[in-house]
Amino acid sequence: MATQQKLKYRRMLVKLSGEALMGDCDYGIDPKVTKRIAQEISALIEAGVEIGMVIGGGNIFRGAGLAANGVDRVTADHMGMLATVINALSLQDALEQHGAKARVMSAIKINQICEDYIRRRAIRHLEKKRVVIFAAGTGNPFFTTDSAASLRGVEIGADIVLKATKVDGVYSADPMRDPTATFYSRLNYNDVLQRNLQVMDATAIVMCRDHNMPLRVFNMNKAGAMMRIAQGEDEGTLVECG
Numbered sequence: 430m431a432t433q434q435k436l437k438y439r440r441m442l443v444k445l446s447g448e449a450l451m452g453d454c455d456y457g458i459d460p461k462v463t464k465r466i467a468q469e470i471s472a473l474i475e476a477g478v479e480i481g482m483v484i485g486g487g488n489i490f491r492g493a494g495l496a497a498n499g500v501d502r503v504t505a506d507h508m509g510m511l512a513t514v515i516n517a518l519s520l521q522d523a524l525e526q527h528g529a530k531a532r533v534m535s536a537i538k539i540n541q542i543c544e545d546y547i548r549r550r551a552i553r554h555l556e557k558k559r560v561v562i563f564a565a566g567t568g569n570p571f572f573t574t575d576s577a578a579s580l581r582g583v584e585i586g587a588d589i590v591l592k593a594t595k596v597d598g599v600y601s602a603d604p605m606r607d608p609t610a611t612f613y614s615r616l617n618y619n620d621v622l623q624r625n626l627q628v629m630d631a632t633a634i635v636m637c638r639d640h641n642m643p644l645r646v647f648n649m650n651k652a653g654a655m656m657r658i659a660q661g662e663d664e665g666t667l668v669e670c671g
Contacts, residue, residue, distance in 0.1 A: 437661030442582035463523035486512025506570035517564035536568030593649035598666030
């Protein structure tokens with residue numbers, strides 16, 4: 430109860446890239462990574478936070494990359510959507526093994542494996558303290574899972590969208606390649622768009638901006654980062670309006 434009283438955010442939408450699930454592997458899913466994510470998400474649920482998640486599929490297939498190699502773009506994006514379903518099922522299994530309740534909801538019909546995405550049902554799952562993993566992006570080609578994260582965050586009435594990365598937040602350039610890159614602890618959405626900072630794609634950023642949805646970019650490899658964010662600590666980079 431004491432932990433719940435400290436919470437700044439009661440409902441969060443977490444965006445994970447597919448590549449984040451690879452860990453030290455070159456392809457696919459590293460069970461050690463899904464286990465660690467499940468532990469952190471379970472701790473948030475126990476603290477009273479409602480969690481929705483959107484997962485990419487780049488560790489298996491990336492639609493844009495396939496299209497660049499000659500595959501029809503719509504077909505390639507559909508393949509990428511199916512990859513996100515695989516990742517979502519992996520996360521669901523890891524969460525359930527850790528004692529959390531989880532539901533995968535897909536934007537494309539595949540209901541022998543998971544539920545169809547229905548907004549009201551998703552909100553009901555969240556209210557029952559089930560982790561809801563939104564798979565298959567928006568269900569439409571040409572839209573990224575970043576856009577899906579912003580969309581689902583707005584639809585479920587999340588207090589904040591979290592974008593998990595491998596670095597500590599948003600920089601003026603890739604800090605892995607440019608050690609002189611400047612770290613930003615605070616940004617507004619117009620700055621992100623004007624400076625082309627590559628936080629998320631432009632559609633996702635505009636949707637967050639237009640719905641006054643705060644976005645926090647953080648390093649998923651830092652233990653306890655999501656809990657610190659839920660409690661209002663200054664972790665990573667906060668992007669907001671104004």
